Amino acid sequence: MAELSNRTGQVQLMPERTVRSVKRCRPTAHGDVAAPARSRPDSAWRGGWDAEQLCKLSDVKRLFSGDWMHAVIVALADGPKHYKELLDTIRTLCEQDRGHRRTLHESVLARTLKTMTADGLIIRCQQSTAFPPSVQYSLSPATAEALDAMMPMVTWATKHAELIQRSRDRRCNAQAVGSE
Template identity: 30%
Template sequence: MSTVRSSTTPFICGLDAALRVVSGKWKPLILFFLAKDPKRYGELKRCVRGVSDKMLIQQLKELEVDGIVVRTDYKEIPPRVVYELSPFGFTLADALIPLCEWGTEHTDIIEKALVRRVTA
């Protein structure tokens, strides 16, 4: 596997390409919750605890531009906007399942490692 960038692709490898799409603290969590079912903005904000409105809106816009998320505005009053994964977005969410399982399986070890980081 070559790590030299070719003149035809801006990515080092497939992992580089994938990380460009899911980069950021909140995007993987957004994908996780939207993979379960479509959500209105407020619902999604409650699921992704700790994210600011500005950041959630920015991350959703980027995912929409990338073709991962579909935003449906029903043009109603009060406003009703629903976010859901596109078929392409579901392929990415499926790719993240093993990472989620790994995190769940190793939560205790990860927690201890994070404590060591703080005290190091």
């Protein structure tokens, strides 16, 4: 752990690797470009980030990091769905997504739903009064709240579509070169 002062002069303990990456953002004598200043006013920034906030951000990223979790969440955003309906909705969404070149297989969806249910991201509701038993999946209240909180990120992504496309192209090109 290393000490790093934030903008307000408070000293924070951060992992050494994080400190090195933060220090790299500073301008060098070789003419490297410094990271651009934040365009938000200081009152909106609320004093900067600390290690605990960074940890929480990483926790959220890990919680929603499954390959198909985003698609499941978006598919369930408008209400509960049965397994086949969910599978069809996700496949339709993926056909419309230019950057998504994979097909969702039933076994992968089953595994994803099991993981998301265990993590409390979705709710599995089985009605055993019918035969065969009817199962529906829906977003948990916490996931619905997270989805609402993500809408500003969607707005940001729309505003910075060129940045995202360049990154997507660069990553696709890097994968193509690596697979040759």
